[in-house]
Amino acid sequence: MQVTETLSEGLKHEFKISVPASDLDAKADARLVDLKDKVRLNGFRPGKVPVSHLKKVYGRSVMAETIDQTIRDTNTQIFTERGFRLATEPKITMPTEKNEVDDLLTGKSDLTYTVAIEVVPPIQLADFKSFNVEKPVADVTDADIDEAIKRIADQNRSYADKGEGAKAESGDRVTINFKGTIDGKPFEGGTSEKIPVVIGSNTFIPGFEEQLNGIAAGETRTLKVSFPKNYANATLAGQPAEFETTATLIEAPQAVEINDEFAKTLGLESLDKLKQAMRERLTAEFAAATRQRVKRALLDRLDEAHKFEAPPSLVDEEFNLMWNSIKAEMDSSGKTFADENTTEEAAKEEYRKIADRRVRLGLVLSEIGEKNKITVTDDEVGRAVIERARQVPGREKEIWDYYRNNAHALAQIRAPIYEDKVVDFILELANVTENKVSREELFKEDDEKSAA
Structure with a gap:
């Protein structure tokens, strides 16, 4: 086997590989020998079919399988020896002319192909014990509870x-x-x-x-x-x-009087019970907002500490997803880039920066998880799916079956769980300082982002 690197530019590499026909023949013959004891052909006793006859019947298909396996094994060997971590699937270029394909499948020519790849650069992880992260915490006040109950009353008036x-x-x-x-x-x-x-x-x-x-x-x-x-x-x-x-x-x-009778219309025994339920709900909402703020601050810190070239194809893919979504939203609302005090070119540049950040952070989080053996169990994914199903009463089985039979959808459930576990791992090492803030301060950043 001969391997020649024909391109090495940044994260992009390309190799030309040549495998002698004799090597392919030997592998194909070995597969045919293994096949000898498994096939049943008229006129031959089990296990007594000559390999030469099997070659006439199954030769091309066995050679095709041999070539496919050889390419996979060879690529794995090349990437492993060089310590490459692939960013995308390898792009393999094979002979396409009919006579070339026929010669290859009949063992008359060597296997020659090219493989182009894009790799993830080596990532030097920061010392997370040096990270300082502020954790904004707000208490739920009686005024917050009264305001929330009033909103419910307005919705039910x-x-x-x-x-x-x-x-x-x-x-x-x-x-x-x-x-x-x-x-x-x-x-x-x-x-x-x-x-x-x-x-x-x-x-x-x-x-x-x-x-x-x-x-x-x-x-x-x-x-x-x-x-x-x-x-x-x-x-x-x-x-x-x-x-x-x-x-x-x-x-x-009509005005709604907020009292015990109103609480009973919501299925609760009294106004006190309604206030208690609302306090629990707001406490959970405040905790979620705190978590989001801490996570965002930590991701900002990770971004600052890990600057490297992100694989261009991954950045392009992330950018295209965002850009298509932005364009669709603007088309539906009838807005233009001028309405947002920008131009299409400037907006593209800004979103490409965001795409680059997302890709780099994704790779950093993956590296942290891999090096520290952080995993997501099937039970954790299962509980998340059950929680999703509970949000759609009456369709629980439909939701469960959808995720069970859809690997891509299941991966979308697993990804945020994995990310949160990595974030928790870093927070255990970082210096986290609580800072008491008001409700307005806690939600201010999210409100400003929603308004933008």
Whole structure:
């Protein structure tokens, strides 16, 4: 076997490999001998089929299997000897001309192919004991609990008829009948009756609810809107439409008294029990926010401490996933890069930096986990799947079967568990200092990111 490295540029390598036909023949003959005791052919007793006859019958297929196995074994040997850790699947180039393939499968020519790879660079891990990480912690106050319960009360409030001649305002519930048309023609699903709409709830097509402001019961208006470009129904996506809309009832939201009776409507014994349940829920939410802030700070520290060239193909793949998502979101919202005070070129540059960071951090976390033998057990994955299934009552078995039969989906469950275990490992070594903050400070960064 002859191996020649034809390219070595950064993380990219390419090799030309030549395996003598005699070596392939020997391996193929060995497979045929092994096959001799397993096949059953008419006219021959078990185990008595001559290898020469087997070669006539199965020679090409056995040689094809031999070539495939030889390529895998040879590549593994090349990569292992050089200490390569592959970033992507090897790209193998084989002879394609019919006469070349025939000569190869009949043992008349040597196997010559090229393999191109991209590797992960050696990663020198930082000393995690030198890391200083701040852990923001906020206490759940009585005011937080009261505010959360008020939000629940607002979501569960009743509505009452505003009376004859009353006009709808933001927050009112308007019951409507409507007939939708596109270019003057009705479309499927565009007509309905007795549909309640809360103005300002943003549950209808953008621009629909706002045009109901000031409408009175019995009044008919033509509302002009456009379906979002990413609308579920592709035939309607992006289309301008008109809805002839008649209001049949205008109702105002009623005040909700927060007391024991209200708590009972939510399935709890008393207001005290509701407050206790809300404290537990908010405590969990605050803890999750704290965890997210600590994790983000730790990832920033890891990013600072590990600067190396990320495999370009992995960065390209991550960038394309993000960019396609960003473009789809902008198309659906009708926004442009100018609306975001940037240009497409500047945005691409920024997201490519983010993609590079994500790839490098992923490789660093993987390296930490591998060197410290951090693993995710099947039980841990199973519990995560069960938790996912519980979030969809009535479809538990469907969700369970989906993950059980979908390796890619199961990997998406396993990945964040692995990441969190690596993060916990680092935090055990790092210097973590608690810092008391207010609720507003704890959630401030997330709120700003949501607004961006």
